[in-house]
Amino acid sequence: MSQDPGRGQPVMKPRSKRIRPYTLTGGRTRGRHQLLVETLISVPRYDPVLSEKLMPESKALYERARSQVSIAELSSMLSIPLGVVRVLVSDLAAQGAVFIHPTAHAYHHDRNVLERILNGLKQLPV
Template sequence: MPTTYWKVRPYVLTGGRARTRQHLLVHTLVSVPFYDAVFASGLLPEARSLYEQARQTRSVAELSAVCGMSLGVTRVVLDDLAATDRLQIHDGHYTTQFDLHLLERLRDGLRQLA
């Protein structure tokens, strides 16, 4: 495959955008409240993968890793899905990056991996 494919594809997926309407942090949780198979079938493969993986509540970073997409592209595609009201972005109110609630969630997630 030509190398230009890999340079163009993220641009095509995001429509050239690098910013999102919503502030999506790496630990922001997203989910699909009501899965719609017909809607999913009309999505580009990358967007479909994110949509299907978000059937379980997951963080932006986890979706990025599971789907093999860069974090920037993942944020833009998730933002587009949220704009269709098919994806829910869960508000996480953190006062600082060292918020106790965030650290507890991180600890609990690491325990689940062990």
């Protein structure tokens, strides 16, 4: 608020229509799932009733994830901060609304997967 120089009355500045990111996530900065920027998500079974019950940002994420899409793409397409997308997608996954596809990092320490890959490579014709 500032003073109107001519009248001495307070002048109300227009409030921004932007919503603070922490209000969308309830103040949370992390979700239940570790979601990297390259993590792909998709909707296994689209539910129009669920879609209508979601808050606008979650609904937009849910609708876009009807085809496989990455966390980074969602953030960019919808102009929602990456951290907010991670929390909201994690919430949707906890409800069973979206499927989180495993990333290469999920197999980082799995020796069996690495051995299977190596064996498969050895069997390729030269």
